[in-house]
Amino acid sequence: MKMILTMLLLLMTVLAKAQDPDYPATPPTPSDIVTAEYFIDTDPGFGNGIALITGNGIDLAGILASVNTTSLSNGVHRLGLRSRNSKGSWSHTLIEEFLVNFDPAYPSSPAAASNIVTAEYFIDTDPGFGNGIPLTTGTGQNLADIMASLNTTGLANGTHTLGIRSKNNDGSWSHTNIQDFLVDDDFAYPPSPAAPGNITHAEYFFDTDPGFGNGTGIIITPGVDLNNINFTANTSSLPDGPHTLFIRSFDDWSITNYVSFLKGSPLPLDFISFSAVASGNDVLLTWQTENEINTSHFDIEWSRNGQDFTKIAAETSANTSGLHQYRYLHLSPGEGRLYYRLKQVDQNNVFKYSNTAVVNMSKTQKALLYPNPANDLITLKNINAADISLIQLLDMHGRQMMQTYVVTGLQYDISGLGNGSYLLRVQKKDGTAEVIPFIKLKK
Structure with a gap:
C-alpha cells in the first residue's frame, strides 16, 4: 500500500512540472549600430558600399546624410541603404528609387542678327552659292514679303524646282528654300469630238x-x-x-x-468596338455590342493577307438589349501580320461584317496576363518569377497603384480596383520590360 501511494505522489509531481514550464530568459539587449553604407544602382556587396556618418546607438532614425549623385545621368536610379551593428550583423537592404534631373546652364544669348545684303534664285539645278540669278531685295534683318519676278521662259511644261537663298553682311549664306511649281502653257484645244451615237x-x-x-x-x-x-x-x-x-x-x-x-430587314445589332491584341503567342479578340434583337451568333474569321478569310470559331449572341462584351483567344496563330473580322448573323440568316482588326505577331515570346478581362485575380504566364525584378500596377495615365520587388508568385489580387483599363509593368532582371494592358470588370 505504501508503494502505491509513493508512485501516486511521484506521478502528481511529474504532472505538476509538465503544467508549469520554465519561461525563457529575457532576450539580450540589442547591439548598437556602428556603421552604415549606401550604393546607387549596383550592389557592390556587404561592406563595399559608400560609408555614411551615423554615430552609435540602437536606433539612428532621423540621421541626415548627403548622397553623391554628381556622376549620374539624368533619369531614374535606385538607392540602396543598410547598417551593421557591433556584433557584425548587417540589416536588410532598403531600396528606394529617385530621379536625377539636372538643370544645365542656359547658353548665352546669340549675337544680334546681321543685315541681309543680297539674295539669289535658281531653277531645277543648283549652280552653287553666289552663282544664282540675283534678286533685288534691299537690306535688313527681315525681308519678308519682298516681291520679285522670276523668269520661266524656255521651261518645259511640267513640275520644276525653285531654290531661293540670301547672304548677310558677314558673308554667311542662309539655308536654301526649295519650292515646287508647275509650268502649264495654254495650248490650242483639239477639235470637238464627233457627236455621240444613240444608246440602243x-x-x-x-x-x-x-x-x-x-x-x-x-x-x-x-x-x-x-x-x-x-x-x-x-x-x-x-x-x-x-x-x-x-x-x-x-x-x-x-x-x-x-x-x-x-x-430583308436590317440587322438590329450595333457594333461598339472590335479589337485584336497580341497576348503572348496567342491573339486576344474583344468586342462590344448593344441592342441585340433577333440575333443568332458571331462567326470569327481570320486571314493572313486581309482578303481571304477563314472561319475559326462561332460565338452565340446574347440576343438582349443593352451593352454586351465578348472575348475569344486565338491560340498560337503563328507569326506575321494577321487580320480578324466578325460576321454577325441574325436569326433570319441576314448578316453584316465588323471592321477588320490587325495585329502583328513577333517571334519573341511575351508574357501573358490571364484572364483578360478579369474580375478578382490575374495570373502571369510564359514567364518565371525568378526572372522578374519588379512588378508595377499602373492606371492608364501611368500613375503607380502598386509595386513589389519580392516576386514569389505570379498571381495578383485586383478585387479592390474599380472597373476600367489598367497596365501591368513587368521589369525583368535582364534589363528589359513589358507593359501588359488588361481590363477589370465586375463579376
Whole structure:
C-alpha cells in the first residue's frame, strides 16, 4: 500500500512540472549600430558600399546624410541603404528609387542678327552659292514679303524646282528654300469630238457579271442621254442579305455602274468596338455590342493577307438589349501580320461584317496576363518569377497603384480596383520590360 501511494505522489509531481514550464530568459539587449553604407544602382556587396556618418546607438532614425549623385545621368536610379551593428550583423537592404534631373546652364544669348545684303534664285539645278540669278531685295534683318519676278521662259511644261537663298553682311549664306511649281502653257484645244451615237440597249444584273449583252434587259427609248430612266429590278430570286446591283448601256459599252443594297430587314445589332491584341503567342479578340434583337451568333474569321478569310470559331449572341462584351483567344496563330473580322448573323440568316482588326505577331515570346478581362485575380504566364525584378500596377495615365520587388508568385489580387483599363509593368532582371494592358470588370 505504501508503494502505491509513493508512485501516486511521484506521478502528481511529474504532472505538476509538465503544467508549469520554465519561461525563457529575457532576450539580450540589442547591439548598437556602428556603421552604415549606401550604393546607387549596383550592389557592390556587404561592406563595399559608400560609408555614411551615423554615430552609435540602437536606433539612428532621423540621421541626415548627403548622397553623391554628381556622376549620374539624368533619369531614374535606385538607392540602396543598410547598417551593421557591433556584433557584425548587417540589416536588410532598403531600396528606394529617385530621379536625377539636372538643370544645365542656359547658353548665352546669340549675337544680334546681321543685315541681309543680297539674295539669289535658281531653277531645277543648283549652280552653287553666289552663282544664282540675283534678286533685288534691299537690306535688313527681315525681308519678308519682298516681291520679285522670276523668269520661266524656255521651261518645259511640267513640275520644276525653285531654290531661293540670301547672304548677310558677314558673308554667311542662309539655308536654301526649295519650292515646287508647275509650268502649264495654254495650248490650242483639239477639235470637238464627233457627236455621240444613240444608246440602243441597257441591262442589269445582280452580284455576278454574266458578260456583256447577257444581263437582264431594260426597256429604253434610244437616245444620246437617258437620264432618269425608271425600271423595276426583280429581286424575288435573291436570298435575304447584302447584294450589289450592276447597270450598263450600249452605244459602245459604257462603264458598269453599281450600287449595294440589303434585301430583308436590317440587322438590329450595333457594333461598339472590335479589337485584336497580341497576348503572348496567342491573339486576344474583344468586342462590344448593344441592342441585340433577333440575333443568332458571331462567326470569327481570320486571314493572313486581309482578303481571304477563314472561319475559326462561332460565338452565340446574347440576343438582349443593352451593352454586351465578348472575348475569344486565338491560340498560337503563328507569326506575321494577321487580320480578324466578325460576321454577325441574325436569326433570319441576314448578316453584316465588323471592321477588320490587325495585329502583328513577333517571334519573341511575351508574357501573358490571364484572364483578360478579369474580375478578382490575374495570373502571369510564359514567364518565371525568378526572372522578374519588379512588378508595377499602373492606371492608364501611368500613375503607380502598386509595386513589389519580392516576386514569389505570379498571381495578383485586383478585387479592390474599380472597373476600367489598367497596365501591368513587368521589369525583368535582364534589363528589359513589358507593359501588359488588361481590363477589370465586375463579376
